[in-house]
Amino acid sequence: MVREIAMIGNCMMCDSFFVNVVGIVDLAENRGAKGKDVLSEQYESVQNKYTDKPELLHCPTCTELVYGIRFQEFVVSDKDCVITLSNFMKFDEEEASPVYINSGEHKPKYTLVYGVGPKMLELDSSKSGRLYKPSFRALKLPGLSTKPFENTKERSALEFKEIIDLVNQAVITARDADEKKSLIEDILVPNKPLFDNWENGIDVTVKDFVRDKCPEFVDYEITRRQILDLPN
Numbered sequence: 001m002v003r004e005i006a007m008i009g010n011c012m013m014c015d016s017f018f019v020n021v022v023g024i025v026d027l028a029e030n031r032g033a034k035g036k037d038v039l040s041e042q043y044e045s046v047q048n049k050y051t052d053k054p055e056l057l058h059c060p061t062c063t064e065l066v067y068g069i070r071f072q073e074f075v076v077s078d079k080d081c082v083i084t085l086s087n088f089m090k091f092d093e094e095e096a097s098p099v100y101i102n103s104g105e106h107k108p109k110y111t112l113v114y115g116v117g118p119k120m121l122e123l124d125s126s127k128s129g130r131l132y133k134p135s136f137r138a139l140k141l142p143g144l145s146t147k148p149f150e151n152t153k154e155r156s157a158l159e160f161k162e163i164i165d166l167v168n169q170a171v172i173t174a175r176d177a178d179e180k181k182s183l184i185e186d187i188l189v190p191n192k193p194l195f196d197n198w199e200n201g202i203d204v205t206v207k208d209f210v211r212d213k214c215p216e217f218v219d220y221e222i223t224r225r226q227i228l229d230l231p232n
C-alpha cells in the first residue's frame with residue numbers, strides 16, 4: 001500500500017496553501033510496533049529536511065495567474081510549471097511543519113500523520129492540490145490569512161510573471177547561504193503576499209539585488225522588453 005507523503009506549501013507571492021508531495025511510503029511493509037518506528041523516522045526526516053527551509057515550489061494559484069487560465073486547462077497544456085518561493089507551513093512556531101499522507105482511494109484525502117496541524121486537509125474544487133483557505137478559520141490562529149488570493153491590484157498575467165521571475169532570480173543568485181537567508185527572511189517572508197506588498201519598496205530592493213548580483217538577467221529583461229515593446 002504505497003502512499004504519498006505530503007507537506008503544506010505556502011506561497012510567498014500569493015499566500016495560498018497547497019499540498020506538496022515530498023516522498024512516498026509503503027504502509028504494508030511497515031506494520032506493527034517496529035514498522036511504526038520506521039515510519040516515524042521517515043516522517044521526522046522529511047520534517048527536518050523541509051521545516052524553515054523555503055524552496056521554489058509549484059504553486060497552483062501562481063500558475064493560474066501567470067497564464068490567465070484555470071489549473072485544469074494548464075494540466076492539459078504544454079506550458080511550463082510555475083515555481084515560486086514558498087515555505088512549508090507551520091501551525092505552531094515551536095514545532096516542525098506537519099506531515100500528511102494521502103490515504104484517498106479515488107480522490108485525494110490528506111491525513112495528519114506527524115507533527116502539529118489540522119487532522120485533515122480540505123482541498124478546494126480546482127483539483128490543483130490547493131487547500132480551501134476558509135477551512136483554516138476554525139483554527140483561529142493569529143496572523144493566519146484565511147482569504148483566498150484576490151487580484152486587487154488588477155495586474156495582468158505578464159505583470160505576475162515579471163514579479164515572479166525577479167524574485168526567483170534574486171533567490172537563485174543570492175551568492176551565499178547568509179545572503180540568501182537574509183534576503184528571504186528579512187525582506188521577502190515578512191512581506192507575504194509579495195503581490196500585495198510589491199510596490200512598498202520590495203520591488204526596488206529586489207531589482208537592485210538582481211542588478212547587483214546578476215546584471216546579465218537585467219540585460220536580458222531589457223532586451224526582452226524592447227522586443228515586446230514594453231515600457232522599461
Ligand SMILES: [Zn+2]
Pocket residue numbers: 011012013014015016059060061062063084
Ligand atoms: Zn502562489
